[in-house]
Amino acid sequence: MKGITFLLLALSCGLTQAQMGHPNYPDNGNLIKDLAARVEKLATVTEKMGLMETRLQTTERELEELKKATSGKHQVAFSATLRESGSGDTGPFNVDTHLKYKNVYSNMGNSYNPATGIFTASVKGMYYFRFSMMNSATPNSVVSLMKNDQRLASVWDTSGTDANDIGSNAAVIPLEVGDNVYINLAANRLIYDDGMNYNTFSGFLLFNM
CATH class of the missing domain: 2.60.120.40 (Jelly Rolls)
Known part of the structure; x- marks a missing residue:
């Protein structure tokens, strides 16, 4: 998650620099569009990973609750x-x-x-x-x-x-x-x-x- 956040920041900075005419990022319309598409794609991936992490945490909590519920059950x-x-x-x-x-x-x-x-x-x-x-x-x-x-x-x-x-x-x-x-x-x-x-x-x- 931290690595993706860093990439998003880097690409965002690159997009901003390109828009400002930074010498390392010439004012190129195609480059700007490409960077924008990459940022949007990474944002979508990040959102999906966030949802997966939430679901994993929910599953872990449910497993813990199930363990607590079944522990101590009488076996006769x-x-x-x-x-x-x-x-x-x-x-x-x-x-x-x-x-x-x-x-x-x-x-x-x-x-x-x-x-x-x-x-x-x-x-x-x-x-x-x-x-x-x-x-x-x-x-x-x-x-x-x-x-x-x-x-x-x-x-x-x-x-x-x-x-x-x-x-x-x-x-x-x-x-x-x-x-x-x-x-x-x-x-x-x-x-x-x-x-x-x-x-x-x-x-x-x-x-x-």
Whole structure:
């Protein structure tokens, strides 16, 4: 920018000298026109570069604002399966029971507790949860996705001659900080699992609210 400004000044001086009949710049109409055209062209280029510099500064500010807006965003995601090893039925129990998915694949944000089977929201937002269930040799399985004490979605198989059916369900729900989400095994029901990991519980934060 400084170099272009210097050139503009130099050409302007040259034009003035030519107009004044300076000995180094004879009074030549073509020279004056040429200098005038060059000054005008450089002025246009300078204006365009000024606009580009303004746009660049605006873009840099927007990038900084975006960095500030996205920094500190919570990252919450988890996925777990019911058994760490072995095979067999879980249940039946006399009362509704929280299933404890102990084989944790991921737990970004540490919001899921494998000791209790409960996911606790650490940030207000919209979340996605999914779970799957495998029934036992005798179909007698009912599991539900719970938000606090509210039943949101269920998978069941309590009749039929075929064994080891599998089903899944999912939900997108809003959560406040401290809300609990877990999978509930209904009283007097049971599910089956083995090393194939049929029973899963996963969830993640879609966006903050």
